Amino acid sequence: MLNKNTNSKRFLDKVVLVTGGAQGIGAATVEAFASEGARIVIADIQDEKGEALAAQLREQGVQAIYVHADCTRSADVENMVQRTVQEFGALHVAANVLGGGHRSDVMGNTVHNTSEEAFDGTMAISLRSCWLSMKYEVLHMMNNGGGAIVNCSSMAAVSVEPHAPMSYGLAKAGVNLLTRHGAVEYGQYGIRVNAIMPNTTATPLLRSMFDEQQISAMVEAQQAIPRAIEASEQADAIVWLASEQAAMITGHILPVDGGRNAYGSLGPSRSSAIKTAHD
Numbered sequence: 311m312l313n314k315n316t317n318s319k320r321f322l323d324k325v326v327l328v329t330g331g332a333q334g335i336g337a338a339t340v341e342a343f344a345s346e347g348a349r350i351v352i353a354d355i356q357d358e359k360g361e362a363l364a365a366q367l368r369e370q371g372v373q374a375i376y377v378h379a380d381c382t383r384s385a386d387v388e389n390m391v392q393r394t395v396q397e398f399g400a401l402h403v404a405a406n407v408l409g410g411g412h413r414s415d416v417m418g419n420t421v422h423n424t425s426e427e428a429f430d431g432t433m434a435i436s437l438r439s440c441w442l443s444m445k446y447e448v449l450h451m452m453n454n455g456g457g458a459i460v461n462c463s464s465m466a467a468v469s470v471e472p473h474a475p476m477s478y479g480l481a482k483a484g485v486n487l488l489t490r491h492g493a494v495e496y497g498q499y500g501i502r503v504n505a506i507m508p509n510t511t512a513t514p515l516l517r518s519m520f521d522e523q524q525i526s527a528m529v530e531a532q533q534a535i536p537r538a539i540e541a542s543e544q545a546d547a548i549v550w551l552a553s554e555q556a557a558m559i560t561g562h563i564l565p566v567d568g569g570r571n572a573y574g575s576l577g578p579s580r581s582s583a584i585k586t587a588h589d
């Protein structure tokens with residue numbers, strides 16, 4: 311993994327914090343930034359996995375630490391940013407990747423049958439965590455020459471998603487507006503804020519919810535490129551948005567979706583009576 315893009319090193323010595331960095335898209339993001347020369351802080355609640363990933367990076371010569379942070383809790387988030395600065399003297403890039411639904415918030419939860427516990431729990435994991443992370447990240451970046459933040463939204467933010475609970479899409483819609491707020495409010499301080507919107511991505515989260523057959527059916531029904539997206543492909547988009555190549559891009563919400571967005575608001579046709587260009 312670390313051999314990828316070794317010549318470019320776009321983040322040489324930059325300090326990069328990744329929330330939810332112990333697995334899935336977060337771990338792929340950690341590896342992608344590390345391969346570009348960054349110093350890495352992995353923040354997560356899975357201590358064993360996070361410590362193991364940090365240790366693996368150190369063995370490969372990367373400066374990396376793991377910090378336990380439940381990003382729904384402000385004290386943990388404040389400490390996460392403080393530890394980053396204590397350890398490496400700066401915070402240049404933050405990838406706020408963590409998200410998901412509360413354990414009681416399941417597929418099929420609608421407006422009327424979502425419990426308050428499920429709603430509040432999902433909002434905390436997918437929206438409050440992102441807001442709290444941004445709050446402490448910009449507080450540092452504003453006074454230290456700026457930086458780049460990339461949030462992780464979801465295609466569930468822009469339309470009703472049959473296989474996601476209602477409050478998950480709602481929280482991610484909040485992440486999109488939070489991203490725009492960040493871009494507008496902190497552009498003057500040299501801080502760029504963008505987000506990616508993943509569609510079906512092969513991660514432990516996805517595999518805990520769906521089997522391979524269900525994943526295939528989902529991507530065939532939704533995406534122009536009918537395969538699950540790799541976590542590393544989401545990470546590549548995050549790295550690019552954080553890089554100097556995207557220096558004038560801020561407030562942008564980038565679908566990384568295998569072409570799902572290209573179908574527009576009506577989505578792909580499910581009618582077998584309509585022939586495709588290949589028929």
Ligand SMILES: NC(=O)c1ccc[n+]([C@@H]2O[C@H](COP(=O)([O-])OP(=O)(O)OC[C@H]3O[C@@H](n4cnc5c(N)ncnc54)[C@H](O)[C@@H]3O)[C@@H](O)[C@H]2O)c1
Binds near residue numbers: 409439464465507513
């Ligand atoms: N996988 C997909 O198909 C998909 C699609 C759309 C959006 N997303 C979004 O992408 C992001 C990453 O998803 P993933 O599939 O890699 O998920 P994942 O569950 O595989 O990984 C999420 C990581 O976040 C950590 N985490 C969870 N709650 C936390 C908390 N309170 N504090 C700190 N860390 C916490 C977990 O321990 C885990 O390491 C999420 O924001 C998710 O909503 C994923």
